Amino acid sequence: MKKIIEKLEKNQYYLAVFKNPFTYITGAVLLSILQIALLASAGNPWGVSGTFTNWAAWIYEALGGSVDKWFYFSSLGAQNTLNAGFLNDPGSIQNVGIIVGALLATLLASQFKFKKIKSFRQVIAAALGGTLMGYGARLAFGCNIGALFSGISSLSFSGWVFGLFLLIGAFIGSKLLARFFM
Amino acid sequence: MKEYTLDCLGEACPVPLMKTEKKINSMEVGDVLVVQIDHSCAMKNVPEWARTQGYNVEIEEVEDGEWEVVIEKTK
Amino acid sequence: MSENGKSIQRSGARAPRKPKKSQIPYGMAVLIVMIIIGIALSSRSATLAMYWIFGSCFGFVLQKSRFCFTASMRDPWITGSTSVTKAVMVALAITTVGFTAIKYGAFLNGLPIPGMSYVVPISFATAVGGILFGTGMVIAGGCASGTLMRVGEGFGMQMLSLFFFLVGSLLGAYHFGFWKINFISNGPKIFLPDYFGWFGAVVIQLLIIACIYIAADLWQKKKMGA
Numbered sequence: 001m002k003k004i005i006e007k008l009e010k011n012q013y014y015l016a017v018f019k020n021p022f023t024y025i026t027g028a029v030l031l032s033i034l035q036i037a038l039l040a041s042a043g044n045p046w047g048v049s050g051t052f053t054n055w056a057a058w059i060y061e062a063l064g065g066s067v068d069k070w071f072y073f074s075s076l077g078a079q080n081t082l083n084a085g086f087l088n089d090p091g092s093i094q095n096v097g098i099i100v101g102a103l104l105a106t107l108l109a110s111q112f113k114f115k116k117i118k119s120f121r122q123v124i125a126a127a128l129g130g131t132l133m134g135y136g137a138r139l140a141f142g143c144n145i146g147a148l149f150s151g152i153s154s155l156s157f158s159g160w161v162f163g164l165f166l167l168i169g170a171f172i173g174s175k176l177l178a179r180f181f182m
Numbered sequence: 183m184k185e186y187t188l189d190c191l192g193e194a195c196p197v198p199l200m201k202t203e204k205k206i207n208s209m210e211v212g213d214v215l216v217v218q219i220d221h222s223c224a225m226k227n228v229p230e231w232a233r234t235q236g237y238n239v240e241i242e243e244v245e246d247g248e249w250e251v252v253i254e255k256t257k
Numbered sequence: 258m259s260e261n262g263k264s265i266q267r268s269g270a271r272a273p274r275k276p277k278k279s280q281i282p283y284g285m286a287v288l289i290v291m292i293i294i295g296i297a298l299s300s301r302s303a304t305l306a307m308y309w310i311f312g313s314c315f316g317f318v319l320q321k322s323r324f325c326f327t328a329s330m331r332d333p334w335i336t337g338s339t340s341v342t343k344a345v346m347v348a349l350a351i352t353t354v355g356f357t358a359i360k361y362g363a364f365l366n367g368l369p370i371p372g373m374s375y376v377v378p379i380s381f382a383t384a385v386g387g388i389l390f391g392t393g394m395v396i397a398g399g400c401a402s403g404t405l406m407r408v409g410e411g412f413g414m415q416m417l418s419l420f421f422f423l424v425g426s427l428l429g430a431y432h433f434g435f436w437k438i439n440f441i442s443n444g445p446k447i448f449l450p451d452y453f454g455w456f457g458a459v460v461i462q463l464l465i466i467a468c469i470y471i472a473a474d475l476w477q478k479k480k481m482g483a
Contacts, residue, residue: 027322036355071434097312102409113247129397134425140386169391194398
């Protein structure tokens with residue numbers, strides 16, 4: 001077993017597919033193929049952050065809260081998703097798949113390392129950045145995936161408008177990062 | 183010719199890149215900077231940035247998921 | 258190896274490296290568990306198993322290519338590098354063609370056009386959402402997909418930012434009624450083929466993507482000189 005792995009680690013095809021990073025353009029082509037295949041088979045393009053809202057609602061309800069009266073969850077579709085639960089929600093399964101797929105890629109490259117939070121500065125950055133993203137994604141109907149990548153590809157002008165303001169936000173974020181989080 | 187080490191372990195993008203840029207700018211021509219990183223994205227964008235600047239770059243994987251990017255300031 | 262072929266001279270003796278442990282066996286184990294989960298899901302519903310496969314593939318490709326939508330918006334401001342920005346433009350161009358083919362096919366056959374729920378109203382909320390999201394993703398070091406991918410890579414910081422992403426989502430959902438009544442419900446939904454025709458919409462969009470690609474290329478040349 002050990003011998004086989006040692007041999008594998010020097011194999012040029014292993015190195016090309018599993019060890020060395022793909023170029024950004026390779027990534028772009030592969031993600032595009034997946035996006036197109038997903039729209040063709042599922043009837044909807046890729047989205048990530050809408051599912052996070054359901055995760056948040058489940059946790060909130062598990063802690064004793066209730067979102068039944070919230071306008072956001074008032075549609076029949078939203079109620080059905082919430083009632084069906086995590087294991088019957090395609091979006092949740094897909095998001096967990098992203099985590100596990102990334103884990104698989106990291107392990108097959110022998111590059112996994114748990115990276116602890118290093119400083120209080122990182123805690124503040126994660127808390128502030130995460131909250132801003134979560135709130136912003138609800139206002140704009142999605143994140144870089146749902147509102148930008150899938151939105152623009154769906155020939156929706158909203159994707160371009162969102163992208164323009166993202167760029168402005170990224171400028172503000174870069175300045176804040178250089179000033180407070182370096 | 184001096185050698186400097188920059189500890190960016192545990193830092194997320196784009197902090198390693200920003201720190202590297204700042205450090206390199208304060209160095210003399212001929213000096214070498216060793217950037218320690220454990221962020222798989224920084225392991226791609228730090229060398230890429232240094233190469234565009236025309237510096238010599240080497241990447242060494244020192245541990246599982248840990249790299250040293252060695253940059254020689256050539257100009 | 259450095260570009261000129263000779264390696265960089267480093268001062269001082271370095272401690273000999275202890276041999277690295279291969280993580281491939283753990284990777285194999287994860288792969289087997291993933292397959293078992295896939296089979297278990299498919300016995301419940303084929304749809305769930307399909308999403309499991311898509312999610313895993315997205316995660317794998319994101320990690321391998323370090324594809325990062327955050328970097329595409331951030332790096333132009335920080336270092337002037339636009340290599341990720343250009344890659345995003347390539348992805349948008351390919352996906353635009355593929356998506357339109359699927360949508361147009363449905364349209365020709367008189368079927369409902371898929372994915373129209375992603376054509377959303379444009380309003381003041383889009384602008385505020387974009388700025389908040391753009392600021393947040395740079396500070397947290399990753400957007401939604403990037404955060405998930407980095408959780409898989411073992412980043413403690415992104416696990417925390419995922420938790421706060423949920424907190425922000427809950428807050429956003431709680432306030433959603435306010436934004437909907439005051440802004441979103443007055444916003445127009447603009448589906449480009451309604452204005453330019455199917456062919457016109459694709460041509461115009463591809464031209465815009467090409468212009469941004471060229472602008473990004475020139476930006477990098479100006480900022481970085483290469």
